[in-house]
Structure formats: structure tokens, C-alpha cells
Amino acid sequence: MNAELDSLYQEIILDHYKNPHHAGLREPYEAEVHHVNPTCGDEVTLRVHIADGTVADVSYDAVGCSISQASASVLTDLVIGKPVAEAMSVHEEFLTLMQGKGTVEPDEDVLEDGIAFAGVAKFPARVKCALLSWMAWKDATARSLEETR
Amino acid sequence: MTLPGLLPELEVIRKDFPILERTLAGGVPLVYLDSANTSQKPQCVIDAMVDHLERHNANVARAMHQLGAESSEAFENARDVVARFIGAPSRDEVVFTKNASEALNLVANTLAWATGDLAIGAGDEVVVTEMEHHSNIVPWQLLTERKGATLRWFGLTESGELDLADIDSLITERTKVVSLTWVSNMLGTINPVAEIARRAHEVGAIVVVDASQAAPQLPVDVTAVDADVLVFTGHKVVGPTGIGVLWGKRSLLEQLPPFLGGGEMIETVRMERSTYAGIPHKFEAGTPPIVEAVGLGAALEYLAAVGMENIHRHEQAITAYALEGLATIPGLRVLGPLDVTRRGGAVAFEMDGVHPHDIAQVLDSRGVAVRAGHHCAKPAHARFGVQSSTRMSSYLYTTPAEIDALVEGLEHTRAYFKVG
Numbered sequence A: 001m002n003a004e005l006d007s008l009y010q011e012i013i014l015d016h017y018k019n020p021h022h023a024g025l026r027e028p029y030e031a032e033v034h035h036v037n038p039t040c041g042d043e044v045t046l047r048v049h050i051a052d053g054t055v056a057d058v059s060y061d062a063v064g065c066s067i068s069q070a071s072a073s074v075l076t077d078l079v080i081g082k083p084v085a086e087a088m089s090v091h092e093e094f095l096t097l098m099q100g101k102g103t104v105e106p107d108e109d110v111l112e113d114g115i116a117f118a119g120v121a122k123f124p125a126r127v128k129c130a131l132l133s134w135m136a137w138k139d140a141t142a143r144s145l146e147e148t149r
Numbered sequence B: 001m002t003l004p005g006l007l008p009e010l011e012v013i014r015k016d017f018p019i020l021e022r023t024l025a026g027g028v029p030l031v032y033l034d035s036a037n038t039s040q041k042p043q044c045v046i047d048a049m050v051d052h053l054e055r056h057n058a059n060v061a062r063a064m065h066q067l068g069a070e071s072s073e074a075f076e077n078a079r080d081v082v083a084r085f086i087g088a089p090s091r092d093e094v095v096f097t098k099n100a101s102e103a104l105n106l107v108a109n110t111l112a113w114a115t116g117d118l119a120i121g122a123g124d125e126v127v128v129t130e131m132e133h134h135s136n137i138v139p140w141q142l143l144t145e146r147k148g149a150t151l152r153w154f155g156l157t158e159s160g161e162l163d164l165a166d167i168d169s170l171i172t173e174r175t176k177v178v179s180l181t182w183v184s185n186m187l188g189t190i191n192p193v194a195e196i197a198r199r200a201h202e203v204g205a206i207v208v209v210d211a212s213q214a215a216p217q218l219p220v221d222v223t224a225v226d227a228d229v230l231v232f233t234g235h236k237v238v239g240p241t242g243i244g245v246l247w248g249k250r251s252l253l254e255q256l257p258p259f260l261g262g263g264e265m266i267e268t269v270r271m272e273r274s275t276y277a278g279i280p281h282k283f284e285a286g287t288p289p290i291v292e293a294v295g296l297g298a299a300l301e302y303l304a305a306v307g308m309e310n311i312h313r314h315e316q317a318i319t320a321y322a323l324e325g326l327a328t329i330p331g332l333r334v335l336g337p338l339d340v341t342r343r344g345g346a347v348a349f350e351m352d353g354v355h356p357h358d359i360a361q362v363l364d365s366r367g368v369a370v371r372a373g374h375h376c377a378k379p380a381h382a383r384f385g386v387q388s389s390t391r392m393s394s395y396l397y398t399t400p401a402e403i404d405a406l407v408e409g410l411e412h413t414r415a416y417f418k419v420g
């Protein structure tokens, strides 16, 4: 019975949970959003700073389970430093993985540590946990772009 | 193992609930500790509903044939059963709704539309408590916002009980409604409803009691609690989903305007205007949840046959055993009263280093079903500075061995997340 569980709680996820990357709220930023998972109450406040068409910084303050915390950490690793368009395509890729009900083979070159979430896609109740910060990032990025336009 | 207070026929009772035989992924047996969320259903409830659908199905009240008569009789019989179960002075005071939420919304909405004595407006106050389920907060927020009235609430003490210190400044001449839960679905606290009702009645306020968590585990007597309105939901009292109960004092129900308009709630309809049926039908527009009512009737007869006093003792024995077991887990903090005589069977807790979602997930992999989240009581969580919690809740079919499985599961969870 632990095999199922281990596919959900990959070592990588537990590592990010214990030591989240880029955590905390920082300046400067153009947009700050607050997203909530209404079913469980997990929350994230997330800021995006865009400079010269590149994701210069993503900072956040999140309360929630291991999956939602680790996912925020992995998100920041993947998008910080990338041109916005490229970061958006990583977002697409992660979304496809999470909505694939466990049938999508993740591309490690694109998703790096994000591939550890492949197991989460098999637990419908947890997909929202994994997507919380990603949805917040997309929202904040869209607003940042509007701010800087 | 046996404990004083356990139902003596526990093994027989368990056999009444077919789902308890289930195994889950990996072949592990189900340990269902989420009864405050929804209870499991005994065979007699399932059979009563199937029998009704197989043999007696017809619409109620409006069918002039034999099946119509049988169906109406079964439906109205369920109303009699409910009336007996809660000690209602009259069966006409029992209104069927969709669930407890709809019952509370019915009261809040019809009060918003009421005129005369019952009208609520600027300067008036509605009092709730910080431990309410969202279903007993939001309808009152809507009412007070719409009418320019003010919502006030009882705070909570550190031990998770209502803070009654300022009752006299909270319940005043301005108070029109006091609406509170009898038993908290998060903290488990049993509130002194009769004492609060007495104070509310001194100032002429209407007392609404949310018995959603009380009706499953305590003997209910609407007269003894001195409520004007009492609501509960069918699916937590071993009945089906889709049916709830609103009991109200005849004088109040007669004074309130109708809720939904439609078939069965009228006396006569002309194009210019209509007149309305008497209670309870005035509040039951459209085809009611007939088979659900039949199921609820069977459910309450089942509980009454086991005996609500016995069920209450069983809950207390299991809850005491659970509190002892939980106390052995390092870093675990129970939210709510630790004195078993002052609480019901829902026990919410936090465990250092592991989020409730993750706890529930690991427990689920071992067949142990609990709830994780805010349990529709965000303000009560906020009061204790927690964002979410894990909640175990037992019922008349819960065994001490299932509590052992929970405690072992929690130890395993700590090990799995390498805590401590």
C-alpha cells in the first residue's frame, strides 16, 4: 500500500517541502495575487517581477500541504530567469501533466524536478494542490504584463 | 476489547451497515472515521428506499390513485417519525427541506421578507457564534447585509467553548435572532443552548438551533432546548442525502411568509394573486424528496430503536478512548474541549510537521477515512490560528479497534514524513 503513496510523495517533493526554494515575499514586483483553494483552505500570496520580457523574480508566501508547498518551490526554479513566453510554455506543459490523469509522460528536459508531480495526477483530489501556485503565477504574470505595458 | 458505555450489540450493529464490510485499494479494510461529514446507511434504510421505488412510487398529494395514496402515506408517515424523534408538539411543525443549509436559508430568507413584528431592519441585530458551520453564518450575513442590520457573534474561549462572559452585552433589546449550533462540527463542543435560549427569549429574540451534529448523537427534545426553530440534515443521522428537516413553532411558521413558490404550497391561485397552504406545506413547494423522506423515516426509527441515550454513551466512550490515544502522539494538539462530557464525537487536531492533507492521504492509504481541511468552519479555525485541521469522527458503529488503527496510522504518518 505504500507504493501508491510513494508515487505521490516522491523524495523530490518531500525535499522541496522541507526546504522550499525562493520562499518569502520580495521587492520589486509589479503584481501580487492571492489565491485560495476553497475546498481545503490552502492559500498562496505570490508576487511576480518582470524585467525586459524575462521573469526576473517570483516570490511567495504559501500555507498548505506538502504538494502545494513543493509545487510552489518547483515553479520558481522553473520560471525565474526565463523569457515570459518560454515560462508560459513550461506552465502549459505542467498543466497538461497535471490534468492527464496519470497518462502523460513528463518531459524532464522541460519540467526538471516538476516530473516528480506525475504521480499527483493520479490523485484527483490533490491536483488542485499542485496547481494552486501555478495558477497564481499565471494570473500575476498577466497582471504584471499589463502593468508594464 | 470493550469499554464501559460501548453499545453491547456493536458487532450486530456493524452488520447492519453493509459498507463497513468493504475493503479498499490494496485489500485494506475500511476504517470510516468521517461520520460527522456524512454517516453510513444501515440496510433497513436502503431497503425502505428500494421498496418504495419498487412498489409504491408515485407523486404525493396530487395523485388520485392507489399508488399515490401509498406514496403520500409513506411520505407523511416520515413526518410523524421526525416529529416523534425531536419531540415536536405537532407534526405540522415539521418541514422537509433539501438539507440543513436549505433549512437555515429558508429561515433567514423568510425573515428578510417578513413584515410586522418579525421584520428586521437597521438597528436590529442577529447573533451567531464563532464556531458555526458556514451554513449558519453566510445566510445571516446575507440577511443583515440586505436589511442594513448588524451581525454579532459569541467568541470562543481557549478551550473551545462559547465565551458567555459578555452574553448580556451581546444579547440585548436590539437582538432579533440568535442562531447557534448545538454541537460544533469542528471543536466537538456541546453548547448550553437552553441557557442561551432563555436569555434570548427574555429580549424577545427568535432562537434558531442548528442540530446537524446534535441530532445524530444526543436525544433531541425541541421543547427542552427551548428553540423556536431547530434544523438538522438527513444524511448525518444514517439517512440519505437530499433531505433535511426544519422544525419551527407553529406560531412562528404561520407568521413567516412563504419561501419558494410553486405547486403544493398554495391554497388557490388566480392570475392576480394566490393564497397559501397552511404549514408545513406552505414551505414545501414542488415535488418533495419523497423517497429520501421515506429513507429518513426509516433511519430515525433505526436510531430510536437502538436508543439515543445508548448512542450518546457509545460516542462518549469512543471519544474518550480516541482522546487518550491521540494524547500519546507527540506534537499532536486537539482543538476543542478535552473533557469528554462536554463534547461530541468530532475530534479535530493538528500534528506538528505534517499538513492535514498529507495526514489524510497517508491514513487513506491504510483504509482510514478522516476529513482534512477547514470543515466549513473557517472562522473557528482562524480563532485558533490554524488554517486547517484533521478531523476524526465516530458514530454508533465505531469500534475501539478502529481508533487503534487511527492512532497507529498517525504514528506511521510521522515516520513517513520523518517527523521527530
Ligand SMILES: Cc1ncc(COP(=O)(O)O)c(C=O)c1O
Binding pocket: B036, B037, B099, B100, B101, B102, B133, B135, B136, B181, B183, B184, B185, B210, B212, B213, B233, B234, B376
Ligand atoms: C453543524 C453543521 N451545520 C450545518 C451543516 C450543513 O449540512 P448540509 O450540508 O447537509 O446542509 C453541517 C454539515 O456539514 C454541520 O456540521
